[in-house]
Amino acid sequence: MPELPEVETIARSLQSGGRGQVPISGKVISSAKLTWPRTLAEPGKNTFLKRLLGQRVEEVSRRGKFIVIRMDKDYLLIHLRMSGDLRVEVEAEAQLQPHDRLAIHFTDGYRLFFNDTRKFGRVWLVSDPQRILGGLGPEPLDGALTAEDFHIRLASRKRQLKPLLLDQTFMAGLGNIYTDEALHIAGLHPLRRSDLLSSDKASKLLGVIREVLLEGIRNNGASIDWVYRGGDFQNHFRVYQRTGKPCPACGTPIQRILVGQRSSHFCPVCQELTD
DNA sequence: CCTGAAACCTGTCTGC
């Protein structure tokens, strides 16, 4: 499900509340239940359950599409992949729901549930988060990433734009929705080659990526289908899942093609392959 | 290095 804005929304709600969530910082873990063992990337189940006990949650943040839970001894890293979600409930109301894969119990009676219909999500318990997160590309919203840097990074590869933007080692956080939306606003075809973009176009693209991500965060992310409720960005899609509907800029019907096995939605007039 | 296909999963929707 989630891309950067959805993961950011979830991380913020666990850190500071909001979205009907109770913050978990300061809570101490008293036990945990793993109902789908493959959810655990590392360490093994027994070590995981033992090492979690007694750890105090210090801070919840985000890196790329990972939720980063810093505790007093270790880090809990959670990747929601396609259908994962997190929720906090008080003990009196807390019940295992269908597709709950992991429940973490706190000493004050609250519980954190990891729910993941499609079972693609993964959890790591590590002392050094960089070992897992170190390969990620820059954060798109990090001001340290300049337009010039971005242009150089684009030019150093010979890739189709769409798959390159989805590559988390190139840039961390973009997924199928926000990439399609950004390419549309930037007026760039998803199959355009990365190394042939002018520095103006590259600069424009970075600016648009930031706009779209910030718009997503402002709307608490996008809620589609049965997964992840509470977001509103799905009502602002310009091209994503709007095949055949008019382009908001020129009225031409939106087209859908497969690029790297992912649906890509674009306007054939606003996003010409050649320019 | 780049691209495409397959795999990992469950659920929903469409068309015959």
Place this chain on the structure above:
DNA sequence: TGCAGACAGGTTTCAG
């Protein structure tokens, strides 16, 4: 109605 097939927010791995 039933059932096959396509498709869904992501990533990894392998073949060419």
